[in-house]
Structures are given as C-alpha cells and as structure tokens.
Amino acid sequence: MITVKFFASLREQVGKGEIQLDVAEPLSVAQVWAQACDNAPLPSHILMAVNMEYSDQNRLVDAGDEVAFFPPVTGG
Amino acid sequence: MITVKFFASLREQVGKGEIQLDVAEPLSVAQVWAQACDNAPLPSHILMAVNMEYSDQNRLVDAGDEVAFFPPVTGG
C-alpha cells in the first residue's frame, strides 16, 4: 500500500485527505496522482513530497511509501 | 568660554575630563585641541564632536560651544 495525503485547499478540491493505494509495482509520483485522482491532470503549481521530503513527479515510490500533494506554502 | 570634553582612554591620556577655554574669537576644533592640550599633536584616530554632533577639525567654534574629543567607539 502507498499512503497518499492531500493538504489545505488541495484537500478540499480533491475531496479527500488521505487514501491508500494498492500497488503491484513501483509507480512514479505522477502515476500515484493519476491513480488517486481519477486521472485528473496534475496542477502545475502543486508541490509533492515522498516520505516527508520534497520530491518531483518522476520519483518512483513503492508499497510502504507515503506520498503527499499540497499547494504552495503560506506559513510564517 | 568653550567647554572641552575628553572621554575614555583619551581622558586618561590627556589627564583631564573637562576644561573651559577662554576665547576671544572663533577657533577651529584643531585649535581648541592645541590650546587644551599644550600644543600636543592631534592623534589621527581621534574623533571630534561639536555640540554633541560629529565634526571635523576645521569646524569653527566660539564661546558657548561644547567640543569633545574621544577615541574610536566600542559600544554595542
């Protein structure tokens, strides 16, 4: 299973905060997005993290990994 | 009268903290130094102020003015 998380305005847009994806083989982060979001296009400004570190959409992930998608940050 | 003040290590070197100079006409700050310090040469690193504002040695001062000489500052 891959854990997929969405935060802030993106969580509200996709309508889910966290899902689990069953995977048979490694997927790119972009493929994780596609599977998690019914093949919706990946918005260009969205940030991605794998296991809590920033990543790009080409990184491969596998069962046990955590992938997160979120909008630009606005803290501080 | 011109009030002449010396601060910190310079005060200890010249052996006086404050003196009054009787003046008959305007003097430059350099002339004030010379009169106050028995014509000793004005050390090159010494800072000068007239009426509590930084000055150079050519500025003219007169009765009622306050002239100060002090070493480079080391606060903060």
Place this chain on the structure above:
Amino acid sequence: MKVEVTPNEFNPWTSLQVYEDSLVAGKCGAVATFVGTMRDEGETVQGMFLEHYPGMTENYLLSISDTALQRWDILDTLIIHRVGNMLPGDTIVLVAAWAAHRAPAFEACRFLIEELKSKAPFWKRESLDEGERWLK
C-alpha cells in the same frame, strides 16, 4: 537547537527567556530574532486557521536548523510555529539564532525565516465575514 510546532498560544519573549535559561550563560554574545504576528486587518478577518503536515513540517524545520548551524558560525537556534485556530494579534512564528558575533546571528536568523516562509509546509486559511479563504 529546538523546533516546536504548537497548537497553543505562546508569548515569544517568554519563550526566548525560557530557552535562554537552558543555554550556558555568557557563551553567546549575540542573538538575532524574528517574530511574526497575525495582523489585525480590521473587521474583515476574524481569525485564521493554520494547517501543517505533521511529521514533514517538523522534519523540514529541523533540516533548515541543521543547515544554518553548518553554514554559519552560530551556536544555537530556536523555531516555534503556531498551528490551528488563532486570532489577530497572536504570535505565529518565532525564529532565533545565537552566536558569538552579530553577523552570523543575523544571517542565520534571516535564512531560517526565509526558508520557513518559502518551503515549510504550513497553510493559512482566513475566516472572513463572508466565509473562509485559503491564502495564496
């Protein structure tokens, strides 16, 4: 070095006092700090909610603290960031860098807040009269 992400209101000056009490007195000649506060925009913004990514946010703040400690000649750092619901006037963030001298303290403090603002996973949502709005 300390990083704290807290849902509780905090006073930045008290937090600095408490943290300094844990340091060896007299070692640091200089500390530069930055405090960010929720501004009061008048009637329109009643409050704010700050979301974060538990785990990644703390990791990210620890990693920029490590980077600052390696890159500048500083002795310690402190970051405290509020999350959850807050009101105008509340402290959002405190960043501090201790050093023997002022230049590295300033530079590291500025680095920490700039990295935090540009990349730490926090998101602000304002509560307005007409509803709620995520900041961009």
Place this chain on the structure above:
Amino acid sequence: MKVEVTPNEFNPWTSLQVYEDSLVAGKCGAVATFVGTMRDEGETVQGMFLEHYPGMTENYLLSISDTALQRWDILDTLIIHRVGNMLPGDTIVLVAAWAAHRAPAFEACRFLIEELKSKAPFWKRESLDEGERWLK
C-alpha cells in the same frame, strides 16, 4: 520610538514585552530584534565598564532611529543600551524594529545595530586580573 541609556541591568525579553504592551496590538506583523550580551571569556575578564557621552549618545541613537523610520517601511523602533559596570552574561544592548513585513524589519534592525556599533559614543573598559584595559 524609544531610546534608553541605562546604568541598570535589564532583561531584553522583559523590556520587549513591556514596550510591545504600549503598542497597538495587531498593527505590526513582524519584529526583528538583536540582543548583545557580555560574553564570559573565562577567568581573565572579571567585568566591564561602559562609558558614554551623556547627551550626545542619546542624540545619536535618536538620530539613527529617525533615519531608520524614514528609510524603511517600519512602524516603530526600540534601542536600550547599558552603561556603567557590568558582569559577564549581562545584556549590553537591545535593538528592535517593528514593521508590517519582515524585510524592512530585518534591514532596519541591522542598520540600527551597525550604526550604533560604528558611531554611537560608547567605550568599553575590561577589568582583567592584571588591571584594566580599554577595548579597541
């Protein structure tokens, strides 16, 4: 805006709290501060005496505060500087700049401490085991 030259020991965080209590809450989104402390150099330096030029020192600190308020988009400044006898670990100086945003707060704070260090009439004399020494 406030400038204070004091022979009394002061706690910088308490002083910041007290000064902020006098400001309109929620107006400033950002405050950058710098605190300089007398370092403990071990056994060799027992204490320090800080001389100033009463009148000119305060005028100078007021003039750089005015300059900062004109040059940057900041809302308020605070400078407190200790004079007289002090001990290792004591706070020497506190500088703070309040603003709506962080960049001018940082820049004004840095400006104030750099101008203070380079031109404000203060002189430090250390008390050593072997006597006293003016810092250069």
